[in-house]
Each structure stands twice: as C-alpha cells, then as structure tokens.
Amino acid sequence: GIQVEQSPPDLILQEGANSTLRCNFSDSVNNLQWFHQNPWGQLINLFYIPSGTKQNGRLSATTVATERYSLLYISSSQTTDSGVYFCAGPKSNTGKLIFGQGTTLQVKP
Amino acid sequence: NAGVTQTPKFQVLKTGQSMTLQCAQDMNHEYMSWYRQDPGMGLRLIHYSVGAGITDQGEVPNGYNVSRSTTEDFPLRLLSAAPSQTSVYFCASSYSGRGWDIQYFGAGTRLSVL
Numbered sequence: 001g002i003q004v005e006q007s008p009p010d011l012i013l014q015e016g017a018n019s020t021l022r023c024n025f026s027d028s029v030n031n032l033q034w035f036h037q038n039p040w041g042q043l044i045n046l047f048y049i050p051s052g053t054k055q056n057g058r059l060s061a062t063t064v065a066t067e068r069y070s071l072l073y074i075s076s077s078q079t080t081d082s083g084v085y086f087c088a089g090p091k092s093n094t095g096k097l098i099f100g101q102g103t104t105l106q107v108k109p
Numbered sequence: 110n111a112g113v114t115q116t117p118k119f120q121v122l123k124t125g126q127s128m129t130l131q132c133a134q135d136m137n138h139e140y141m142s143w144y145r146q147d148p149g150m151g152l153r154l155i156h157y158s159v160g161a162g163i164t165d166q167g168e169v170p171n172g173y174n175v176s177r178s179t180t181e182d183f184p185l186r187l188l189s190a191a192p193s194q195t196s197v198y199f200c201a202s203s204y205s206g207r208g209w210d211i212q213y214f215g216a217g218t219r220l221s222v223l
Contacts, residue, residue: 004151031209043199043214050209086151095140095159095206096167099151 002027002091006100013077013107021072021103023087032063032070033097037084046072046085077107111135115200115215122190122222130185130218132200138213140206141183145169145196146217152199158183159206190222 003026013019023032031050037043047054047061049070054061058077063070074081084104088097116131134141142157144167154167158177172194174186183202187194198218203210 033211035214041197041217041219043217045211045213048209048211088152090207090209095142095203095210095212096154096157097152097201097212099144099153101149101151 002089002098004087004089004098004100006085006087006103008103009101010104011106013105015077015079015107015109017077017107018073018075019077019105021074021085021105023070023072023100025068025070025089027068032087032089034061034070034072035086035088036081037086037102039083043086074105077105079107079109081105082107113200113202113213113215115198115218117218118216119219120221122187122220124191124222126190127186127188128190130187130198130200130220132183132185132215133181134183134200134202134213135181136202136204136213137180138202138204139180140203140210141177142167142201142212143173143175143183143185144199144201146199147196155185155198157206192222194220195222196220 005024034046049063051065058075060073084102088099113134143155144152156175158164200215201212203212
C-alpha cells in the first residue's frame with residue numbers, strides 16, 4: 001500500500017529563517033494535502049496540491065507527482081509557525097488519507 | 110458556520126467502560142471519518158462513511174463501532190475501553206470522499222483509559 005515519509009522529523013529554527021519540509025510517497029498519488037497541527041492540537045489544512053506550485057503568504061508548496069514528492073517551504077518563519085506539519089495522500093481515489101509521521105517545527109524568538 | 114464539531118474535548122475512562130465520541134458537521138459533507146493520533150505514528154484511519162447508512166473499516170478498526178444515521182452525525186463508540194485506546198481522536202469530513210476533496214478536521218478528543 002501507499003507509504004508516506006516525511007523529513008526531517010524535527011526542525012528547530014530561529015525566527016526569520018527559511019525552511020523546506022519534504023514528503024515522499026511510495027506510490028503514485030493523484031492528490032496531496034499539507035496540514036499544520038498547532039500546539040493546541042488543531043489540524044488546519046494548508047494546501048491541497050496534486051501537482052505544481054501554490055503559495056499562501058509566507059508558505060508555498062510544490063508537488064512533483066511524477067517523482068512522487070512534495071515540498072513545503074516556509075519563509076521568514078515566525079513563532080506561530082511552530083507545531084507539527086503533516087502531508088497526507090489519498091489511498092487510490094478515495095478519501096482515505098494516509099498520513100506521514102510529521103515534521104515537528106519549533107521556531108525560537 | 111461551525112465546521113466539524115467534536116465532543117467531548119477530554120475524557121478519562123476506566124478499563125472496560127463504554128462511551129461514545131460525538132462528531133457533527135454542518136457543511137452537508139457526504140464523507141466522514143475517524144482517525145486516532147498516537148505519538149510518533151501520525152494519524153491512522155479507524156472507520157469512515159461515504160454517506161448516511163454506509164460505513165466501512167479503516168486501518169485500525171478493532172475495538173470501535175460506528176454508525177451513520179444522518180448526514181450530519183458520525184459517532185464513534187468504544188464498547189469496552191482498553192488502555193491501548195488512549196489517544197487523541199479526530200473526526201474529519203469532506204464533500205464527497207474522493208481523493209481530490211479537501212478534508213476538514215474537528216478539534217479532537219483527548220481520551221485516557223486507565
């Protein structure tokens with residue numbers, strides 16, 4: 001079945017730094033979502049990005065479906081960016097999301 | 110627009126007790142699902158439903174029951190709680206359950222089984 005691997009598992013940044021988070025898939029994925037789980041546990045959908053590049057403020061994401069990976073870029077990081085970032089892809093063409101284990105980001109002031 | 114609402118937010122149970130975690134959405138979504146989140150393991154799918162009256166098992170269904178009598182509600186039942194069910198539970202919904210639909214998550218229920 002599809003496997004999702006994220007790297008790095010943990011990341012510590014100084015406020016203002018940039019970072020790149022990676023998500024690899026073991027099988028072809030038609031669609032991919034990035035989520036941010038804030039320190040209070042709330043899961044927020046950041047991007048729905050089956051292919052190409054999308055930007056939302058300081059965050060952007062790129063998915064290269066043919067090479068089975070996606071990247072999440074965080075620029076000029078802020079302390080509010082802290083939390084866990086998950087990528088998830090659907091199994092086959094269903095709503096069953098397979099999640100990676102997440103990247104835990106800590107942004108220090 | 111409340112989105113996906115989960116209750117309770119916190120719960121402590123003793124081994125063998127039963128309880129129901131509630132999930133409701135007001136977006137008229139057909140697809141609803143339950144995940145559990147354990148440290149270092151991401152989120153894993155427990156059960157899901159593609160519409161009222163239709164449910165199916167996910168990756169880790171043992172020890173949990175679900176039903177879907179209405180479009181809005183998708184409760185998760187623990188019939189006899191076990192310490193291994195200590196976890197954070199998330200309910201999610203999407204429009205149709207197809208792979209291209211964005212999924213929206215509730216705030217989670219933190220459950221401890223002693």
